[in-house]
Amino acid sequence: MSILIAIAALGGLTLLLAIMLVIANRKLYVYEDPRIDVVEDLLPHANCGACGFPGCRPFAESLVDGRSLPGKCTVSSEDERQVIANYLGVDVGAEEKLVARLACAGGTNVARNRATYQGMQTCQGASLVSGGGKGCFWGCLGLGDCEEVCDFDAIHMDEHGIPQVDNDKCTACGDCVEVCPKDLFTLQPVSHRLWVACKNLEMGDDILEECEVACTACGKCAMDAPGNLITMENNLPVINYSENHNTKDPIQRCPTGSIVWLDEKLGVVKGRESQKIIRKGERMAGES
Amino acid sequence: MSAAANTISPQLTFQHGIHPEEFKELSNLKPIERMAFVPEYRLPLSQHIGAPSLPVVKVGENVKRGQKIADPGGYVSVALHSPVDGTIKDIGIYTHPNGRELPAIIITTDAYSSQEFVGMESVDPYSLSKSEFIQKIQDSGLVGLGGAAFPAHVKFNIQEDKKCKYLMINGCECEPFLTADDRLMIEFGEELIEGIKILNHFIGAEKVYIAVEVNKPKAIMNLRNLASDNIEVVCLKVKYPQGAEKMMTSAILGKEIPAGGLPLDLGVLVSNVGTLVALAQYFRNGIPLIERVVTVTGTTMNRPSNVMVPVGTPMESLVKWCGGFTSDTTRILLGGPMMGMVQKRLDVPVVKGTSGILALSSEQVKELNEYSCIRCGRCLDACPIYLNPSHLGLLAKKGLWEEMEENHVMDCFECGSCSFVCPSAIPLVQSFRVAKGFIKQAKKRDV
Numbered sequence: 001m002s003i004l005i006a007i008a009a010l011g012g013l014t015l016l017l018a019i020m021l022v023i024a025n026r027k028l029y030v031y032e033d034p035r036i037d038v039v040e041d042l043l044p045h046a047n048c049g050a051c052g053f054p055g056c057r058p059f060a061e062s063l064v065d066g067r068s069l070p071g072k073c074t075v076s077s078e079d080e081r082q083v084i085a086n087y088l089g090v091d092v093g094a095e096e097k098l099v100a101r102l103a104c105a106g107g108t109n110v111a112r113n114r115a116t117y118q119g120m121q122t123c124q125g126a127s128l129v130s131g132g133g134k135g136c137f138w139g140c141l142g143l144g145d146c147e148e149v150c151d152f153d154a155i156h157m158d159e160h161g162i163p164q165v166d167n168d169k170c171t172a173c174g175d176c177v178e179v180c181p182k183d184l185f186t187l188q189p190v191s192h193r194l195w196v197a198c199k200n201l202e203m204g205d206d207i208l209e210e211c212e213v214a215c216t217a218c219g220k221c222a223m224d225a226p227g228n229l230i231t232m233e234n235n236l237p238v239i240n241y242s243e244n245h246n247t248k249d250p251i252q253r254c255p256t257g258s259i260v261w262l263d264e265k266l267g268v269v270k271g272r273e274s275q276k277i278i279r280k281g282e283r284m285a286g287e288s
Numbered sequence: 289m290s291a292a293a294n295t296i297s298p299q300l301t302f303q304h305g306i307h308p309e310e311f312k313e314l315s316n317l318k319p320i321e322r323m324a325f326v327p328e329y330r331l332p333l334s335q336h337i338g339a340p341s342l343p344v345v346k347v348g349e350n351v352k353r354g355q356k357i358a359d360p361g362g363y364v365s366v367a368l369h370s371p372v373d374g375t376i377k378d379i380g381i382y383t384h385p386n387g388r389e390l391p392a393i394i395i396t397t398d399a400y401s402s403q404e405f406v407g408m409e410s411v412d413p414y415s416l417s418k419s420e421f422i423q424k425i426q427d428s429g430l431v432g433l434g435g436a437a438f439p440a441h442v443k444f445n446i447q448e449d450k451k452c453k454y455l456m457i458n459g460c461e462c463e464p465f466l467t468a469d470d471r472l473m474i475e476f477g478e479e480l481i482e483g484i485k486i487l488n489h490f491i492g493a494e495k496v497y498i499a500v501e502v503n504k505p506k507a508i509m510n511l512r513n514l515a516s517d518n519i520e521v522v523c524l525k526v527k528y529p530q531g532a533e534k535m536m537t538s539a540i541l542g543k544e545i546p547a548g549g550l551p552l553d554l555g556v557l558v559s560n561v562g563t564l565v566a567l568a569q570y571f572r573n574g575i576p577l578i579e580r581v582v583t584v585t586g587t588t589m590n591r592p593s594n595v596m597v598p599v600g601t602p603m604e605s606l607v608k609w610c611g612g613f614t615s616d617t618t619r620i621l622l623g624g625p626m627m628g629m630v631q632k633r634l635d636v637p638v639v640k641g642t643s644g645i646l647a648l649s650s651e652q653v654k655e656l657n658e659y660s661c662i663r664c665g666r667c668l669d670a671c672p673i674y675l676n677p678s679h680l681g682l683l684a685k686k687g688l689w690e691e692m693e694e695n696h697v698m699d700c701f702e703c704g705s706c707s708f709v710c711p712s713a714i715p716l717v718q719s720f721r722v723a724k725g726f727i728k729q730a731k732k733r734d735v
Contacts, residue, residue, distance in 0.1 A: 115632035118656040119715045124722045130632050131387030138389070201381055201389060 035064050035088065042084050044075045048151055050173040069093025075152070075171040096189040098172035100155070100165050103184050104140040105197040105258070105268075107160025108282045111139055111211040122148075127181035135210030138199040140184055146176035159280075194245050196237050197268075198258040203235045208256070212277060215258040221250035296502045301525035302535040304672045306705045308464050308528055308626065312503060315585045315592040316467040320475055322596045323609050325397050329371055329600035331357070332384045332392040335639040336431045337438045338364030343393055349376045350398075353405055354576055357393055360426055366439045367429045368393075371578040371598035373401035385603075385622055385636045386629065392637075395600070405575060413486045413571045421490050428570045429577040429640075433562030434458060434531075435623055437641030440563055446491065446552065453555035455493035456540065457484060457564060459500040459507065460524060460531030463624025466644045468581040469561050471594045473500065473507035476565045479572070481514045483564030486571055491557060494518065498561075499536050501526050528626060529703040533558040535672050547673075547699050582638055584610040586647035588617040597638050603645060604634045613647040621646040626704040659712035667706035667716065673699055677706035677716050684719035689726045697723050 040060040047055040051072040053062060062068045063084065070076075070084040071093035085092040117126050117133035123145040126132040132141045142161030154169035155176060163176075167190060177185040184199060198215040200207055207214040217235035230237045230250055237259060239245060248269070251259050257274030334340040341358035351357055351370040358368035374397045382392040413421065425441040432438045446452050457480070461469040473480060484496055496519040500508050503526045511521045524530050524539055534545045537556050545551055551558050562580065569575050578599055585592040590611030597606055607613065621628035623643050667677035675696055683692045697720050706716045 115630070120718045120722065122722070124725070125715070125718050128718060128721050128725075129387075130630050133632060135633075137383070137387065 033064050036060050038087065039063050039084060042076075042080065042087070043073060044080070046075045046151065046171070048075060048171060048173040048175075050074050050171050063088060063090075066090070071095040074098065074173075096191060098187045099167045099170040099190055100146075100172065100174075100176050100185045101188045101195060101262075102140065102163055102165065103186065103197055103199045104138070104182075105162065105213045105260075106134070106136060106139040106211040107158065107162040108142070109160045109279045110213050110277055110283060111136055112209070112283050114210075124179070124181050136200055136207065136214065138182060138184075138201070139211060140182065145179045145181070146185065149175045149179045151175065189241075192239075192241055192245065193262050194239055194247070194250065194259070195262050196239065196259050198236070201235050212275070212283075213256050213258055216256060218255060220253040220255075221259045224253055225250040296505060296508055296523045299502055299523050299525045300539045301527055301530065302539045302672060304670060304674070304705075305527040305529060305535070306670050306708055307526070308708060310503065310526070311465045311585075311587070312467050312470070314465065314467075314587070314589075315583055315594055316470055316504075318467075318471070318593045320471050320581055320594045320596050323598070323601065323606065325372055325403060325598070326601055326605040327397055327399075328377070328602070329374070329395045329397065329598065330382055330392050330602065330637040331368060331371075331395065331600040332382070332390055332637065332639060333358055333361075333368065334384070334390055335368070335437060335599070335641065336366055337436065338362065338366075338442075340391065341365060341368045343379055345376050345393070347376050347378060350374070351376060351395065353401075353403055354574075354578055356427070356576075357395075364439055364442055365426075366431055366441070367427050367576070369429055369576040369578050370395055371600050373398045373403055383633065383636050385631065385639055385642065387632070405573070410574050411571050414489060418490050424570075425567070427576070428567075430563065430566055430570065431577070431640050432560055433566065433580055433640065433643070434560035435627070435641055435643050437639070440559075440567070443557070443559070444487065444491065446557070450552050451555055452491050452493050452552065452557045453495070454541070454557070455484070455488055455491060455496045456533075456536060456551075456556055456558045457496065457498040457561055458531055458533070458536060458558055459498055459504070459511075459561045460536060461504070462501060462526075462528045462531040463626055463628075463644075464528075465585050465646055466583045466624050467585070468583040468594055468643055470504045470507055472561055472565055472581055473504065474510050477507075477510045477514050479565045479568040480511070480561055481516075481519065482572070483566075483568035484519060486567060487559070487564060493557065495520065497522050497540055499524050499540060501530055528705065529672055529701075532672070532701060532703060534701070547696060577640060580638075580640060580642070582606065582642055583644040585644065586613065586617075587652060588614045588647045588649045590614065599640055600637045602635060602637055603631075606638060607634060607645065607647075614649075616649045617647045618650040619648045619653045621648065626708065627702065656713050656715065658714055661712055661714060664711060666709040666711065670705040670709045672703065672705065673701070675700060677720075680723075681706075681714050681716045681719060684716075684723050689723050689730070692720075692723045693727050698727065700724075 040057055043056040045056055051059045053059040070081040081092050112135045113133045114135045115133040123141040123143045126141050131137050144157045146163050147155045147157055152169050152171055154166045155163045158164050172187045200214050203217040205216055219232050221237050222230040222232050229243045230239055248261050251261050251271040253273050254271045257270035261269040263269050339361035342361045343358045345357045353373050355370050356367050357370050360366050374395045377394040377396045379393050381389050384390040422441045422445045430440040459469050459473050498511055498521045502523045515521055529535055533551050537551050538544050566577050579596055582597045583594050593610050620631045622631050661678050680692055680697055700720050702717050704717050
């Protein structure tokens with residue numbers, strides 16, 4: 001008998017709570033567009049923030065609201081973006097693909113170390129100690145903070161201690177831009193093929209003592225470039241990408257090869273007059 | 289003189305700290321010598337904390353010794369003066385001793401000049417008002433000569449709502465190797481006392497303490513003989529970092545400066561002995577800050593010495609003046625071995641904040657083979673401000689900057705005691721500096 005009372009009491013309580021939950025569900029219901037979940041599923045779930053939103057879910061919300069277009073997501077492939085665009089019935093809004101680019105080419109084979117650095121094996125740490133062991137103050141320290149921070153496995157240090165960006169994997173999330181203590185990374189559209197791979201502000205050949213591929217501010221590239229494409233500012237060539245920059249003329253007379261053409265297939269192309277460096281090992285002190 | 293004045297006790301001190309080997313015997317008996325003029329001087333425009341100075345001279349212009357060549361670039365900034373008669377050769381970007389490339393003025397020395405100082409008239413400081421005094425100090429280019437090079441006039445300009453009860457003169461020189469302040473207190477004792485009197489005229493402290501570590505008995509005796517009125521020479525135990533202002537205040541007053549606070553919160557103003565000697569010389573002879581005492585020392589230095597060096601002298605020339613160093617020199621430091629900065633090249637100038645040049649052999653340079661933290665707790669016993677460096681170090685390894693801030697990493701003044709005692713050779717202080725950089729950056733972004 002007592003078991004029946006217990007069942008009835010608990011059953012009654014369950015029923016009461018169930019009714020309360022049903023009422024609460026009706027009263028407090030919030031409508032959410034079911035498309036948000038679908039779109040979020042179609043996004044890459046990287047939560048990298050490259051689109052400018054805190055993560056994939058807020059970006060999906062803004063897509064459904066029509067505040068932004070699928071092209072903003074640089075991580076997903078073109079097909080995946082098309083799928084989202086088709087699902088929502090909007091334009092893809094193709095934005096030009098950006099990639100991270102390093103404004104330094106001074107690997108251990110061309111740039112000289114003035115001191116051997118010991119201590120925290122990060123660029124941030126090394127830059128605190130007399131600006132790092134490298135002779136050039138502006139150059140890449142080569143300890144790979146950017147490789148470490150990259151979520152997409154797009155940055156790898158090469159044999160000479162210079163980070164190489166994999167253009168296919170790079171999503172332009174900007175983490176490497178932020179972490180580099182020497183501010184060498186910038187996000188550039190892939191179509192910007194003309195590139196100055198140096199950041200040193202010194203003028204003249206003295207800097208070649210420290211690094212063989214440094215810009216000496218000779219200004220030949222600015223002279224050879226059509227119109228106002230290149231101007232010299234602070235002893236460095238500045239390329240005005242709003243003009244027609246699809247020309248290899250400026251790189252041809254560069255004596256050190258610090259202004260380069262980043263070819264889609266051939267990789268880094270240097271000018272005719274730039275010195276050829278075939279040294280594989282480390283550049284030792286005293287060696288010219 | 290009474291018997292009590294002859295003893296070097298009681299020896300006051302703070303809790304924790306370390307006892308590194310001193311090496312002061314290398315140079316503490318060498319009188320301060322003057323260095324011959326060199327053909328070229330390089331004067332960075334930011335030799336102090338704050339805004340860089342603004343040049344008032346042009347390339348090709350002739351300047352006199354002591355002539356102003358740059359104006360202060362703001363309130364937290366000081367003027368800059370030429371250390372020689374000469375010509376401005378260039379104003380451009382040159383390597384600063386901190387490793388960065390910063391604007392500097394290059395002066396070529398006039399080889400036929402007598403280099404006699406024909407600067408301003410001496411000024412009677414007691415006839416000035418307080419604001420005039422502060423202005424004069426800024427124009428004299430005076431900065432704290434202890435090492436941080438904080439503009440002196442900002443420190444001396446105490447706000448109305450704060451009251452300075454104690455003036456503390458820092459003659460501890462707790463860094464091993466350095467002896468510049470020791471020699472200053474022995475040879476320039478009169479100037480030091482005069483500087484104290486001038487400063488105290490404007491600050492109005494009730495009591496002036498000159499804090500000296502007991503490993504400088506000559507300096508203590510000399511200053512005891514000269515001190516009068518409310519000036520007292522106090523003896524402090526030989527311990528590192530006794531010369532940090534927080535440690536000195538707690539040793540003398542027995543009170544701790546609150547976390548994130550300044551000594552002025554306890555009514556204390558701390559100033560280095562070198563700063564006050566320079567201040568006295570400015571008012572006595574009108575010489576602005578164009579030279580300072582630098583200890584050139586180290587076990588591989590051929591002739592360790594204390595040298596009065598014009599600011600802007602290339603370090604190469606200074607090292608050559610002191611006989612150069614032997615071939616097994618593996619590390620060159622600016623400042624002392626505990627807080628000094630490693631130098632990778634010698635073509636940089638001596639600046640206002642340079643207290644010493646130190647050359648060490650390979651035996652003295654600790655090999656940095658980093659091992660894991662074994663939680664021995666030695667760093668906890670060493671840290672003078674009771675932080676937990678081992679925990680902070682582990683957080684730094686993981687990049688947990690916010691957690692480090694919660695663990696008060698911002699109070700760390702980078703004395704290096706924890707790194708010194710660490711048996712696993714973990715670069716603790718360096719990681720704290722990185723963390724501080726990130727935290728400051730994050731704060732700037734949030735604002």
